[in-house]
Amino acid sequence: xxxxxxxxxxxxxxxxxxxxxxxxxxxxxxxxxxxxxxxxxxxxxxxxxxxxxxxxxxxxxxxxxxxxxxxxxxxxxxxxxxxxxxxxxxxxxxxxxxxxxxxxxxxxxxxxxxxxxxxxxxxxxxxxxxxxxxxxxxxxxxxxxx
Numbered sequence: 001x002x003x004x005x006x007x008x009x010x011x012x013x014x015x016x017x018x019x020x021x022x023x024x025x026x027x028x029x030x031x032x033x034x035x036x037x038x039x040x041x042x043x044x045x046x047x048x049x050x051x052x053x054x055x056x057x058x059x060x061x062x063x064x065x066x067x068x069x070x071x072x073x074x075x076x077x078x079x080x081x082x083x084x085x086x087x088x089x090x091x092x093x094x095x096x097x098x099x100x101x102x103x104x105x106x107x108x109x110x111x112x113x114x115x116x117x118x119x120x121x122x123x124x125x126x127x128x129x130x131x132x133x134x135x136x137x138x139x140x141x142x143x144x145x146x
Contacts, residue, residue, distance in 0.1 A: 008070045013082045015064050023092035026053040030099035039110045
């Protein structure tokens, strides 16, 4: 069955509306992470859920490809209802991208603050091991012939 322009447009609108729901949910999760950000908090489950939502959006987008091609092939401009959904979805995408960028900056700052502390801890641990080995076997200095 061949789809006419109106059917294709309506199917696209519905699909974009469903994507908008996923983007809005992901945005709410990202904003919650930002509002409750504390270094050391486990954010894995929330980030996993955001990734799942984006995977769903990608699958839905792949399913829409033939509809999108149909619209392009017919040089069709979206009518107001579809255009409104496209605009609101684009806004959600931009806001989500901004929040993710903010989260990345926070995570990078935490990493940069922790790196010297971790380095000092590792060096301390290595030194304690080296002292423990030399205390157990004083002849083992690490120098050749020693």
